[in-house]
Amino acid sequence: MKNKNVAFMTQAAMIAAIYVVxxxxxxxxxxxxxQIRIAEALTILPVFTPAAIPGLFVGCIVGNILGGAILPDIIFGSIATLIGAFFTYQLRNKSRFLAPLPPIIANTVIVPFVLRYGYGVALPIPFMMLTVGVGEVVGCGVLGLVLYTALNRYKNVIFKTA
Incomplete structure (x- = not known):
């Protein structure tokens, strides 16, 4: 039991660190x-381990802070990542092509409002949904599925929980 907790926390911490970097x-x-956030490719990781959910959330918080984001972006951008990670985990036994959808949808819906009301970006919200959505499709969809393909072969070794 103790080894599983240590493995969980270690995986979460490593995922958070990689996201931040x-x-x-x-x-x-x-x-x-x-924006194309390369780190969003990691949102595929809840398919492999539930430790990715807190790892991605903490990584997004720290990454946003270090990136100079404002408080609403730190809060709501990180919540979008948390929502995406949670629902990706829920889809873990479904098609791998469905797994990137939750973070794509969560960020496409939430981030444009942060841009408008947090940063004062004057572009229309539907247009920002399109631009953020395209970036999320590239980050979560394309890069996420590439990462999935690379990790899936070794999932029992990499994500072993003692």
């Missing part, structure tokens, strides 16, 4: 009206 390294693409 990817957000920070690719910061020029990770923020703004048109």
């Amino acid at each position: 990817l957000t920070y390294v690719f910061a020029p693409f990770s923020f703004g009206e048109v």
